[in-house]
Amino acid sequence: MTESGITGPVRIVGAGLLGSSIGHALVAQGVDVILADVSLANLTLAIDYGAGRAAAEGDTPELVIVAVPPDFTAEVVASELAAWPEATVTDVASVKSAILDDLKAAGANLDRYVGSHPLAGRERGGAISSRADLFIGRPWAICTDSGEPERQRAVERLVRALHAVPVSMSAEEHDESVALVSHVPQIVASLLARRLSAASEEALSLAGQGLRDTTRIASSDPALWVQILGANASSVIEILEAYRDDLDVLLFALASPDAAAPRRAIAEMLAGGNAGVARIPGKHGQARTFSQLVVMVDDTPGELARLLTEIGEANVNVEDLRLEHSPGAQVGLAEISVLPEVEHRLTEELEARGWKIVGALA
Amino acid sequence: MTESGITGPVRIVGAGLLGSSIGHALVAQGVDVILADVSLANLTLAIDYGAGRAAAEGDTPELVIVAVPPDFTAEVVASELAAWPEATVTDVASVKSAILDDLKAAGANLDRYVGSHPLAGRERGGAISSRADLFIGRPWAICTDSGEPERQRAVERLVRALHAVPVSMSAEEHDESVALVSHVPQIVASLLARRLSAASEEALSLAGQGLRDTTRIASSDPALWVQILGANASSVIEILEAYRDDLDVLLFALASPDAAAPRRAIAEMLAGGNAGVARIPGKHGQARTFSQLVVMVDDTPGELARLLTEIGEANVNVEDLRLEHSPGAQVGLAEISVLPEVEHRLTEELEARGWKIVGALA
Known part of the structure; x- marks a missing residue:
């Protein structure tokens, strides 16, 4: 055993x-x-x-x-x-x-x-x-x-x-819960991404991280999701209808966007989103939060390796790493997650070695 | 100057x-x-x-x-x-x-x-x-x-x-573009997050990264966004109405989720999302896609640096990099994006150096 x-x-x-x-x-x-x-x-x-x-x-x-x-x-x-x-x-x-x-x-x-x-x-x-x-x-x-x-x-x-x-x-509680936290988000993301199919290159050139995050799960497998949504249709419909009702309120308000009542309606919808997103709990089972450093890295071979080598020389373990690049930029941003207690020391060591720390993302 | x-x-x-x-x-x-x-x-x-x-x-x-x-x-x-x-x-x-x-x-x-x-x-x-x-x-x-x-x-x-x-x-092209890549995503995310306001703790305990990503921008300032949406209402309405039409198709299909035609309609909506999300450009505004290699990396200081150094020695530029790593795991996965023409050579070189490639994804 x-x-x-x-x-x-x-x-x-x-x-x-x-x-x-x-x-x-x-x-x-x-x-x-x-x-x-x-x-x-x-x-x-x-x-x-x-x-x-x-x-x-x-x-x-x-x-x-x-x-x-x-x-x-x-x-x-x-x-x-x-x-x-x-x-x-x-x-x-x-x-x-x-x-x-x-x-x-x-x-x-x-x-x-x-x-x-x-x-x-x-x-x-x-x-x-x-x-x-x-x-x-x-x-x-x-x-x-x-x-x-x-x-x-x-x-x-x-x-x-x-x-x-x-x-x-x-099982019933499960299905109602995942309809809300998984199945409806999948639909919302897929339908949003679907709007991009016919978009101009110009419009897409303005895409930022918000669009990327909002549509990431839209790349999921349709064949699997047809089965999931089909088997949980009633719970999904209930939430999706409430969502559609909100959407209709918003569309109606946008038709006269300069009047006071419609503006108030739009603001209430957005504030409702603030309240909702604030309720999502932090990462499960993650005993601790990491600190993030964002370091500028030239977009040439070996630069990122050099950064990570120097972090290793400082005897710091990289807990997570994400490289952010944007269209046309000659420089990338490496977001490095480290234990909070080493953040200050690492910042000093990297700056002493000439790296530019451009801030910590929220 | x-x-x-x-x-x-x-x-x-x-x-x-x-x-x-x-x-x-x-x-x-x-x-x-x-x-x-x-x-x-x-x-x-x-x-x-x-x-x-x-x-x-x-x-x-x-x-x-x-x-x-x-x-x-x-x-x-x-x-x-x-x-x-x-x-x-x-x-x-x-x-x-x-x-x-x-x-x-x-x-x-x-x-x-x-x-x-x-x-x-x-x-x-x-x-x-x-x-x-x-x-x-x-x-x-x-x-x-x-x-x-x-x-x-x-x-x-x-x-x-x-x-x-x-x-x-x-200005007109701008407004139409941002309606698509910024303003409608904001609404979609806010209305989705709004559904969480009345959610049970139990449902929220099942929240994963998909929900977090999809709703992240829902924490934006309502007062600012009322002004933005109001000043771009006509472009936003046009896209949002098409989105609402898709939503209605999906809701109708979900009402009889076991029949063939509704299932096909749901699958088409989801596949449309696949196609749309694939159009969001990566770095450098290039329309081209990169190939991804996923490499196993021991969770010890210096290992990721060694990997990147060896990629640099193979004269390959890392176009994008994401470290997937879960707290407590003894191994991380580095997802490395490279130009498609170097993928095969890099895979061979890394394997020859003892790295474990755990997936090469299209």
């Missing part, structure tokens, strides 16, 4: 981004991970990448993780429950109620099933994008509607082993 | 974020900067912060920069044009046509006026948030509708002195 209490073997069905990432993390902890995928190509790739091994005669998984697209999740969970009569079975789909309903309709044994959902992902999918650290510090919902207490605990052990943060709630 | 060709004095009216930031940057270059503000408190703060000096008897500005809220910009530009009969006058408001129209209506001398707009800002305003580097690498629109050629050149010199990237266009 590993430190996390997971004895294994753990069977992962679906060797995409989530399945392979879970595999990598468990393999690194010495757990015996069995991978399965309907696509032999996917399976081979994930095994080659070290996310687990192929199934073998006599395997008896302790835990089964179903990581297939939402449309197929209930069916695969049901067949895994039937195939392994002792195993705890969980899934990681982004929607939970529809899957639970399908399982109930199919007469599946729900004593051993615990639905779950890691709030982690990337715009890019597949085993090729998988990472052992994908779940670190991320919320991971565990649904309380089914599964005996020991099965619930088994899934919580998995979540903790992956350094994610377990959040218990019902 | 400084290296940038700006002789000064430069008079800046409005000592907020933009005015003070311009002041800081010019003072650092040895330009004589005169600050003015209707609020003595603002003015004193900006002067104390080193953004310039107070006005004095006998000042004769070469260039006047009006950096007051959009509602007051035309009025202040007109009075500055009248007060300084030799000076070039520009402004930095986020909307351009309405100001130009007001100036024409007021019979101002437009030979010396050149409207402009830096696409730079922060969620926080005021002299206290000002930074000399605010404009580095940012697009800065210069309007071609008014101002004699020498006045246009004077404003372009200012833009270059601040290390921003001049983009010439008409």
Whole structure:
């Protein structure tokens, strides 16, 4: 048994981004991970990448993780429950109620099933994008509607082993929550990005970080999202209709933008946004905040390396780094995150070496 | 005269974020900067912060920069044009046509006026948030509708002195462009964030990076944005109505999410978002895309520097770099953007040097 209490073997069905990432993390902890995928190509790739091994005669998984697209999740969970009569079975789909309903309709044994959902992902999918650290510090919902207490605990052990943060709630609460914090934002970003399809090059040349941030998730996979949105349509519709009502109020106000009442209406909408964004909690599981330094770096080979070498010589670890470039600029900005206690010393050392610290971003 | 060709004095009216930031940057270059503000408190703060000096008897500005809220910009530009009969006058408001129209209506001398707009800002305003580097690498629109050629050149010199990237266009083109890349994104983000006001703590506990990015700009100042949106209402309405039409299509499709035609409609909306976001330019205003390599990097001081040094030794320029790293993980992932033609060679060279490439993404 590993430190996390997971004895294994753990069977992962679906060797995409989530399945392979879970595999990598468990393999690194010495757990015996069995991978399965309907696509032999996917399976081979994930095994080659070290996310687990192929199934073998006599395997008896302790835990089964179903990581297939939402449309197929209930069916695969049901067949895994039937195939392994002792195993705890969980899934990681982004929607939970529809899957639970399908399982109930199919007469599946729900004593051993615990639905779950890691709030982690990337715009890019597949085993090729998988990472052992994908779940670190991320919320991971565990649904309380089914599964005996020991099965619930088994899934919580998995979540903790992956350094994610377990959040218990019902499937219905989960679906309403993700509609708000994930599904509606996806729609809003996609529809905004869609407006750029026919934009002039000129207009796009004025694009800044605000547009980039607001549309980043619009590059997500449509095929996956059709399934997610379809399976959570009622919760999504409720929020989206309220959003559309606000949009109509704003459009009406913009039609007479110089009058007092419309201006007040617009200001109230924007102030509502201020209040809402202020409620988003900080990074989960992140025990501490880092300080950021922004350093000017010439856009020539080796300059960034020299900066990082000199930071290393100052015996400072770069916790995070982001290079900001803008169209036409001959210089980049390196935003470097460091532990707060070294910020002052690093600033002095870098300035002494001739680097220009141009400020710390908010 | 400084290296940038700006002789000064430069008079800046409005000592907020933009005015003070311009002041800081010019003072650092040895330009004589005169600050003015209707609020003595603002003015004193900006002067104390080193953004310039107070006005004095006998000042004769070469260039006047009006950096007051959009509602007051035309009025202040007109009075500055009248007060300084030799000076070039520009402004930095986020909307351009309405100001130009007001100036024409007021019979101002437009030979010396050149409207402009830096696409730079922060969620926080005021002299206290000002930074000399605010404009580095940012697009800065210069309007071609008014101002004699020498006045246009004077404003372009200012833009270059601040290390921003001049983009010439008409006031109308500007307003249509920023409606798309700035004003509508602001509305979309604010209305999305507004939905969070009444959210449960539970729902918010599932918030991830997608929600944070999508709503970041929702913390902007409502009073300022009421003016911006009001002054560009017609361009904003046009885009927002198309957005609302898409939203209605999506809402209609979500009402029967299991049927084929609605699913296709949802998928098309999301795919349109993929296409749109792909059009946002990267660095250097180039339409070209870069190739990305993802390299595993041990989380110890100096490792990232070693990677970048070795990339430099391979004579490859890093066009963009992002370190993905989660607190507590023992390994980070460096996503390196390079010209597509060097990707293959770099992959081979890095692998030969023992680096693990964990994905090469299109």
